[in-house]
Amino acid sequence: MALATSPPEATEAAAPSRYSSDAAGLGRLRAGVFVAPALLLVAAFLVFPALWVLYLALTNYRLTGAAAAEPQFVGLGNLLDAAANPEFWSSTWLTVEFVLGSAVIGQVGLGFTIAWLLRDRRGPLKRLVEGLVILAWILPGAIVSFLWVALLDRDGGTLNALLGIQGFAWLLDHPMLSIIVFNIWRGTAFSMMLYGAALGNVPPSHLESARLAGASGWQQLRDVVFPHIRGHVLTNLLLISLWTFNDFTPFLLTAGGPDGKSEVLAVHVYKVALQSGELGYGAAVSAIILLINLVVAVFYLRLLRSRK
Amino acid sequence: MALRKRSIGVVAVITAAGLGLAACGQSSGGGGGGDAIELTITQNAIAGGKNAAGANFIANWVIPKFEAAQKAKGKNVKVKFVPSGVDDEQYKTKLSLDLKSGKGADVIDIDGIWAGEFAEAGYLKPLADLVGADADSWDGWSQIPEAVQGLATFNGKKYALPVGTDGRVLYFNKTLFQKAGLPADWQPKSWQEVLDAGTKLKSSGVPVPIQINAGTAMGEATSMQGVLPLLAGAGGEVQKDGKWAGASQPLKDALGLYQKIYGGGLGDPKLQQEAKGRDKSFQQFAEGKIGILMEGDYFWRGVVNPATGVAKMADRDQVVGYAMIPAMEPGKGIRGQDFVSMSGGALRTVNPNSKHPKEAFELATFTLSPEGLKEETKDGNVRITPRTDVNKEILAGEPLLTYISEKVLPLTAYRPPVAVYPQVSVALQEATAAVVGGTAPDQAAADYQKKLEGIVGGPGNIAS
Numbered sequence: 001m002a003l004a005t006s007p008p009e010a011t012e013a014a015a016p017s018r019y020s021s022d023a024a025g026l027g028r029l030r031a032g033v034f035v036a037p038a039l040l041l042v043a044a045f046l047v048f049p050a051l052w053v054l055y056l057a058l059t060n061y062r063l064t065g066a067a068a069a070e071p072q073f074v075g076l077g078n079l080l081d082a083a084a085n086p087e088f089w090s091s092t093w094l095t096v097e098f099v100l101g102s103a104v105i106g107q108v109g110l111g112f113t114i115a116w117l118l119r120d121r122r123g124p125l126k127r128l129v130e131g132l133v134i135l136a137w138i139l140p141g142a143i144v145s146f147l148w149v150a151l152l153d154r155d156g157g158t159l160n161a162l163l164g165i166q167g168f169a170w171l172l173d174h175p176m177l178s179i180i181v182f183n184i185w186r187g188t189a190f191s192m193m194l195y196g197a198a199l200g201n202v203p204p205s206h207l208e209s210a211r212l213a214g215a216s217g218w219q220q221l222r223d224v225v226f227p228h229i230r231g232h233v234l235t236n237l238l239l240i241s242l243w244t245f246n247d248f249t250p251f252l253l254t255a256g257g258p259d260g261k262s263e264v265l266a267v268h269v270y271k272v273a274l275q276s277g278e279l280g281y282g283a284a285v286s287a288i289i290l291l292i293n294l295v296v297a298v299f300y301l302r303l304l305r306s307r308k
Numbered sequence: 309m310a311l312r313k314r315s316i317g318v319v320a321v322i323t324a325a326g327l328g329l330a331a332c333g334q335s336s337g338g339g340g341g342g343d344a345i346e347l348t349i350t351q352n353a354i355a356g357g358k359n360a361a362g363a364n365f366i367a368n369w370v371i372p373k374f375e376a377a378q379k380a381k382g383k384n385v386k387v388k389f390v391p392s393g394v395d396d397e398q399y400k401t402k403l404s405l406d407l408k409s410g411k412g413a414d415v416i417d418i419d420g421i422w423a424g425e426f427a428e429a430g431y432l433k434p435l436a437d438l439v440g441a442d443a444d445s446w447d448g449w450s451q452i453p454e455a456v457q458g459l460a461t462f463n464g465k466k467y468a469l470p471v472g473t474d475g476r477v478l479y480f481n482k483t484l485f486q487k488a489g490l491p492a493d494w495q496p497k498s499w500q501e502v503l504d505a506g507t508k509l510k511s512s513g514v515p516v517p518i519q520i521n522a523g524t525a526m527g528e529a530t531s532m533q534g535v536l537p538l539l540a541g542a543g544g545e546v547q548k549d550g551k552w553a554g555a556s557q558p559l560k561d562a563l564g565l566y567q568k569i570y571g572g573g574l575g576d577p578k579l580q581q582e583a584k585g586r587d588k589s590f591q592q593f594a595e596g597k598i599g600i601l602m603e604g605d606y607f608w609r610g611v612v613n614p615a616t617g618v619a620k621m622a623d624r625d626q627v628v629g630y631a632m633i634p635a636m637e638p639g640k641g642i643r644g645q646d647f648v649s650m651s652g653g654a655l656r657t658v659n660p661n662s663k664h665p666k667e668a669f670e671l672a673t674f675t676l677s678p679e680g681l682k683e684e685t686k687d688g689n690v691r692i693t694p695r696t697d698v699n700k701e702i703l704a705g706e707p708l709l710t711y712i713s714e715k716v717l718p719l720t721a722y723r724p725p726v727a728v729y730p731q732v733s734v735a736l737q738e739a740t741a742a743v744v745g746g747t748a749p750d751q752a753a754a755d756y757q758k759k760l761e762g763i764v765g766g767p768g769n770i771a772s
Contacts, residue, residue, distance in 0.1 A: 063404045064422070065727045068429035154578065155588070172578050257525055258581030259741050274401045276734065277425075 050290060056283035063277030071280065078284030087260060088285060091268040095245060097176060098183070098264050103244035104237065106184030111191025111236075116221075119199045130192070137189030145252035148182050152253075171254050175262035179250040187244070191236055198232035199225065231304060238300035242293055265289055345378075345385045345664050347671055350403075350413035354393030361609075361616045361689040363391055366675070369683050374674050378667075385667060397527045407431035412659050414668035415675075417471065419528070420459035420653045424727035427462045433660040434465040439669040446673050451695040455722070459653045462725060468657030469672055470694040474604045475716035476537055476649045477630045477708075478502070484599045485629070488512035495631045497638055497646065499541070499565055502600065506574040509599035516576045518569050519589050519601045522740035523580035528730075530580075530737045531723075532650055533602045538562035540648040540721050541635040546732060547724040551771035552764050554757035555750075561636055563739060563749035570744045577744045587618070594619035602633065605691065608708045615688050630708060632716060642721060649720040653694075692717075728764060735759040 026034065057078055061071035082088045114133065118126045136144070151158045152170040160168050170178050202225050210220045226233075248266045250256075256263035256271060263271065265285070273282025349366060353359035371387045378385040390413050392399055400422060406412030408431065418426065426432045435443035443466065449457070452470055460468040482492045488508040496502045506517035521534040539546065544558025553559060569575040579585045579592075590611045592598045601607070612621040612628060621627060633648050635641030641648045656675065658668045674680060681693045682702060690706040692713055693699055703710045723729055739756040743749055761767050 062429075063401070063408070064425035064429045064431070064730075066428040068408065068431075154582070169578050169582075171583075172581055255525065255583035257583055258578075259524070259745060274405075275397055276731070277401075277404070 053283045053286050053290070056280055057287045059280045061280040061283070063274065063279055065277070067280075068277075074280070078281045079288070081281060082284055082288065087263070088268065090260065091263050091265050094176065094262065095264040095266075098180060098247075098250070099241055099244045101176075101180040102183035103187065103240040106180065107187045107191045107240055107244075108233075108237065110184060110188045111193075112195045114188070114192045115195035115199055118196070130196075133192055134189045136185055137187065141249045141252065144186060145182075145249060148178075148253055152178055172258050175254045175258065179253055179262055179264075182253060183244060183247065183249070186249070187240060190240065194232055194236050195229065198229040202228045234300055234304045238297060238304075241296055241300070245293060245296070246289070343384055345383065345667055346388065347385060347415065347662075347664060347668055348388045348390050348413035349415040349671060349675075350390040350392060351417040352392045352394065352396060352399040353417075354391040357393035358618065359393075359610055360618075361613075362684070363389070364616075365684040365689075370671075370675050370680065374671055377674070378670075383667075387671065395527065396529075404429075404431065407659065407661070410661050412661060414659050414662040414664065415672050416657060416659055418468070418655050418657065420470070420655050421528070421723050421725070421729060423460065423462050423467050423655060424725055425730060427467055428727045431660070432467050432657060434467055435469075435658065435669070436466070438658050438660060438662075438665045440666075442666065442669060448673060448676055448695060451697045453694075453696060455651075456653060456694050458722070458725070460655050460657075468655035469676055471654040471656050471676070472691055472693050473651050473653040473717070474606060474692060475651050475712040475720055476533055476602060476604050476633060477712065477716060478633055479593070479601045479603055479607060480505075480629045480631065481593070481596055481599055482627050482629045484509060484512070484514050484596060488514065488599070492629060494629060496634045498634050499636050501634065503565075503568055503572075503574065505600065506569065510574060514599045515597045516579070516592060517574045517599045519575060519579070519593070519598050520566070520569060521580070521586065521589075521602070522566055522570065522737075522744045523585070524734065524737045524741050525581060525583055526586045527737070528733060529586050530740055531733045532652060533604060535562055535566075535736050535740050536650045536721075536723070537602065537633050537648055538565055540642045540650065541633060541640070543635070543640050543642055545642060545721070546736070547726070547729075548771065550769075552732065552760055552769055554760055554770045555753035556771070559739075559756065560749050560753045563743045563752050565636075566740055566743045567749055571746070580741070580744050590619040594621050605709060605712050609689065609691050613688065625707075630711065643719075645719050647716075647719055649716045651717065651720040651722055731763045732760060735763060 022031075024031070058073060058075060059071040060067050060074045060077070062068045114129065118129060149171070150156075154160070154167060154169040154172065157170070159170065160166055206224050206228075207220060210224045215223065246266055247264070248270065250262055250264055251267045251270065254262040256267040266289075269282050269285050269289070272278050272285065349370075351359065351362055351366070353363040353366070355363045355367065366389045371389065374387055375385055392402070394402075396419060400419070403412065403416060403418065403422075404426070407426070408429075423432065446469075448469070456470045456473050457466070459473065460466050460470045478496070480494060485492060485494060485505075488505075489512070490505055490508060494505065496505065502518065509517035520538070521530040523530060526534075536546065539553075539558055539562045542558035542561035544553055544556055544562070546553055570577045570580070579589055582588060589598065589601065590607070593601050594612055594617075603611075608624075608628070608630075609617075611617050611619050612624045614620050614622050614624050635646055635648055638646045656672045658665050658672060662668045675684075676694065678695065678698050681695060681698045685691060685693065685698075685702045690702050690709050692709055693702070699713060703713055723733075735756055738759070739752045742752040742755065747755075757770065760770060764770065
């Protein structure tokens with residue numbers, strides 16, 4: 001079965017020998033001038049703020065009070081405080097739950113399932129399903145969270161009215177479940193579209209050969225489809241993991257409550273830095289988040305690269 | 309290739325334009341062009357929403373009248389109102405960020421208890437530094453009682469003008485009371501009598517007999533209309549003579565009452581956890597689902613007000629009763645009192661970043677002139693203003709506010725005017741959250757003391 005195709009990488013592998021590395025013929029200096037504006041913007045809006053956060057993390061800077069006027073250098077104190085703070089660890093764990101539950105399992109699973117079921121369909125049903133899924137994605141966050149609060153509310157919520165269970169407090173008794181389901185609903189569109197496009201790239205002849213060879217649906221998925229879309233899966237996982245990790249929308253549903261039971265790291269930082277005014281400590285937690293993001297990104301990029 | 313280069317150029321132009329626009333946006337916050345003086349005034353008030361009456365007063369009376377008065381003096385002044393309708397904590401965050409970045413409206417309203425931390429951060433300056441002798445020569449000061457002036461004072465200097473003061477009482481629904489066989493002129497003399505009334509309300513079918521704010525979601529409302537009046541009722545103060553009260557007996561008693569209410573089915577623990585729990589408690593009271601509710605006079609003026617409230621009660625004057633908050637037992641309150649309350653008040657001040665501090669100060673005093681206050685409080689929007697001369701006139705026809713100013717204010721207490729208080733307040737709120745969530749009061753008090761030590765700088769600052 002593997003012999004039925006030539007590996008698609010074959011043509012790309014020949015590329016370096018066919019083109020010189022300076023395809024535009026600009027030379028190092030002029031090429032540098034061309035990318036300089038972009039690099040300057042990256043430095044001003046990405047590198048500098050990141051370094052500034054690292055600096056703030058070493059101070060006891062506050063939003064108000066005496067420490068706002070004259071912050072003191074506290075070294076690694078904030079990081080040690082974070083490491084000793086059970087609220088930080090519970091937030092980290094909740095974030096892992098949130099990312100695994102809503103992004104890695106939920107959005108990828110549901111997005112792929114929809115894309116797979118609709119792959120050969122044409123016509124109004126496909127357009128309707130895709131339209132609804134994408135609608136959930138493109139509506140502004142403030143609006144959808146208001147709609148979800150109205151849906152899940154304990155006293156007058158639509159869901160409770162439909163199920164006939166007045167007074168069931170979804171957002172209080174199952175805060176994590178609520179925000180995970182919410183985020184699956186909200187973010188599935190991206191995965192669906194990405195997998196839809198990826199599945200279109202799987203040569204129909206391969207699937208045909210597999211079917212003729214007697215492969216079951218699952219075997220076709222595993223041995224024909226998956227090898228073709230592996231890169232797409234990893235790219236998708238990388239993007240949605242990072243997006244979900246840094247997502248602040250749960251705040252609009254539960255405000256991190258009740259009593260911190262849905263306080264993911266993005267919400268935790270907002271609460272300590274802006275609501276309690278501990279900017280220094282908040283910056284330290286932000287630095288940790290930055291680090292975790294880098295680790296996640298490097299992990300996926302490695303997997304992507306190991307493909308070749 | 310040519311296409312690629314062109315698109316880089318387009319990106320560069322768009323970026324440059326974006327930066328230029330951003331720069332424009334920054335400069336427009338300050339003074340206007342020519343000889344026109346532009347002033348902005350901000351409050352946590354918005355037409356049709358939170359503190360709607362205050363927002364309407366600024367838009368419909370202050371701005372036209374002030375501009376006209378300035379014009380008569382030959383000055384071209386334009387005033388803009390920047391509304392806001394959010395939780396007080398969010399409003400505070402927004403203000404701090406505005407002030408930190410050297411911006412913000414020229415005249416701003418703050419909660420009295422933020423004065424200390426804003427002053428220490430350098431966000432506010434003493435009025436005398438900003439506007440000179442005008443600050444002390446304002447004729448309003450002679451009409452403002454000492455205690456109310458104290459709200460605007462930090463380290464002996466006046467940082468703002470007091471906008472008013474308030475007091476806390478127990479509100480109750482007379483219709484529900486009648487069904488439960490309780491008197492319409494109810495006045496409990498101890499916590500036990502409140503609990504007894506709650507039990508009776510419960511057996512008569514009231515879903516939420518007692519609502520006393522708890523938890524962190526309600527923010528300062530938990531402290532002011534919850535743990536602090538209870539603490540005062542048990543004879544405790546959060547800070548006394550520079551020492552903070554740790555896991556003291558009064559705190560344990562106050563938390564014990566929370567346990568009796570929320571652990572005993574007399575209150576709704578979930579309501580204390582919900583993100584919009586306080587708004588919901590207002591709604592439920594207006595719908596006749598809550599029997600007894602501890603709140604400030606804001607509740608009467610801004611919540612169940614039949615005209616401008618956020619949870620209007622058309623029959624407020626007939627249905628809503630009020631009573632003083634009793635001490636744990638008669639004579640057990642602070643200073644040996646039988647009844648207790650807590651008071652605070654808003655402040656109006658001049659932004660140190662203002663380009664026209666003198667005009668801004670004039671605008672602030674204009675809103676607090678006798679004519680201004682009378683205009684603001686007409687048509688059922690009476691509140692306790694800072695000025696005794698105005699209060700004498702306007703409170704006469706208002707039973708609740710007369711009640712508060714005559715019976716409650718003489719025995720009220722104030723929060724410690726120190727910068728660290730808001731952090732202590734959050735720790736207190738967390739203690740109530742723990743008790744409502746099932747933690748034993750003694751344990752919650754011990755946890756509070758531990759947090760307190762971190763906030764106020766070690767066990768040395770805590771009363772033993």
